[in-house]
Amino acid sequence: MTAIDDSPVRDPDALRADMVRALRDQDAITSEPVAAAFTAVPRHRFAPEAPLSLVYDLHRTVPVKKDEHGLDISVMSAAHLQAVMLEQADVKPGMNVLEIGSGGYNAALIQELVGGEGAVTTVDIDRDIVDRARRCLDDAGYDQVKTVLADGETGVPDGAPYDRIIVTAAAWDIPPSWIKGLDEKGRLVVPLTVRGTTRSIAFDRDGEGLASHSYRLARFVPMQGEGTAKERKAMLRDGVAVQTDDERVPFNTKALNHALDTPRREFWSGAAYDLPDELELYLTLRLSSPARLHASMDIVDSGLVEASALLGVPALVSEDSIAYRTRRENEDTGGFESGVVAHGPQAEALADEYLKLLRLWAQDHRRRGAAVIRFLPGPAPSALPETSVLKRHGVVAVSWH
Structure with missing residues (x-):
């Protein structure tokens, strides 16, 4: 459902009309002016070298x-x-x-x-x-x-x-x-x-x-x-990487790689898992030592790292341990339950912090649009909001309601 099938017809006008209908169906287009603009502009004229199937694909x-x-x-x-x-x-x-x-x-x-x-x-x-x-x-x-x-x-x-x-x-x-x-x-x-x-x-x-x-x-x-962003990225092994732009986060590559070789420990929150994009934003900004864990499909298929890491998952890291989010089926929590996979000697301590956030989000903020995001330009104020991230030109401050 993410692509426009142009096999029966390769008329770009027809493909464009199909694209607009699909964008409406997926609530990407919600107003008449935006629908009219997408209908009027010949998208393929801006990508003449690309196949129509790619040009009019909704998500590529x-x-x-x-x-x-x-x-x-x-x-x-x-x-x-x-x-x-x-x-x-x-x-x-x-x-x-x-x-x-x-x-x-x-x-x-x-x-x-x-x-x-x-x-x-x-x-x-x-x-x-x-x-x-x-x-x-x-x-x-x-x-x-x-x-x-x-x-x-x-x-x-x-x-x-x-x-x-x-x-x-x-x-x-x-x-x-x-x-x-x-x-x-x-x-x-x-x-x-x-x-x-x-x-x-x-x-x-x-x-x-x-x-x-x-x-x-x-x-x-x-x-x-x-x-240009100045992010730090560390390859733990082929197919596994961690990255962050937070200078406070320790990246001991050898110790974190060794942690992955220790037995995995699973911890379950008893809290519902859904709205992953909202949850991901909350975790990224509230974890005390956050990074993103990335893993290739080969690594996921081997069972070393969960599929949540394929596109990057919020991780909590210390010098020698790592914890990240996972899920399992549980009808008692509405279909899925949030959990944590942790490796290393500090696994339990990291998982405890992570689980508290999973439960707090599910209890108080489990809905769309719960966050208010502010940008405060200039030097950081003396009293920073609870959830704030320093940038070169100001502070990003986020609160949840």
């Missing part, structure tokens, strides 16, 4: 440029995620919008939303990407969109203030230029990475800072230039 990205190692550094984002972010942005006719991270297609969607009286500027640090976006926009008839070559970290002050700023690469921080470039009633939609976990967050101006009640699961290629 389209590669645009790779680095010397063959890793994607620029992609056309999945249609589902683009729709979600545009719904978060709530772009109105006549608005002035800045897009940070060019590809062309998303800028064309925004141009449809702002109409002839509005303005769209799209900026990228990569000359190849800007030139490609310009060609595709002109080819599809969106010559009104302005393309700019610059580091997105600095924004485009010449066109400010903007009613909306939409960032289409994973950002580790929110630079002052983005807040300064927003209108007083403006909105910033950004895939913000906090402790290795990324969410598309719709921030509104809140005094000198930003506040949000809208956050959605998102995966993006990372920002380049000055906004």
Whole structure:
């Protein structure tokens, strides 16, 4: 159900109509203006080298440029995620919008939303990407969109203030230029990475800072230039890695790898497991020494690490031990029960902290939209909120209700 089947028909107009219907069915598109924009813009014109089956797949990205190692550094984002972010942005006719991270297609969607009286500027640090976006926009008839070559970290002050700023690469921080470039009633939609976990967050101006009640699961290629994240990553063995951007977290690679060779211990919370994206955000921000544990399919198939680590799972680490989330079927907790797998001499202590958070989340915060996310620019205040993460340009503070 995540792909559009184009085997019976390869007419891009028909595929686009199918895509829009599927995006509506999955609640990615919830408004008529966004539906009209997706219907109007010929997505395939922005990826002429790609097969239609890929271009019109709801959940797959389209590669645009790779680095010397063959890793994607620029992609056309999945249609589902683009729709979600545009719904978060709530772009109105006549608005002035800045897009940070060019590809062309998303800028064309925004141009449809702002109409002839509005303005769209799209900026990228990569000359190849800007030139490609310009060609595709002109080819599809969106010559009104302005393309700019610059580091997105600095924004485009010449066109400010903007009613909306939409960032289409994973950002580790929110630079002052983005807040300064927003209108007083403006909105910033950004895939913000906090402790290795990324969410598309719709921030509104809140005094000198930003506040949000809208956050959605998102995966993006990372920002380049000055906004590049400085994450630490350690390979414990082939197919197993841990990563974090928290300098306080100990990474004793040899000891953590040895811990995986010790018997696994399972601990069960008696608490319901569901809404994994909400739970993941809560755990990432509340664990005292957080990292993300990644494991390959071969490692999971061997039984060494649980399948929860395939896309990265919040882990609690010490110098010589590691604990992470798992689940099992349990009708008494509504279908599934949260649990913890732990390895190493501190397994029980780590599991105890982890279990307390699993129970607290299930008891008090088990619903969508329970978090309020704020960004406080400038130096950290003397009294930090309970759940806060220091960034270069400010503090991310999160509370749950």
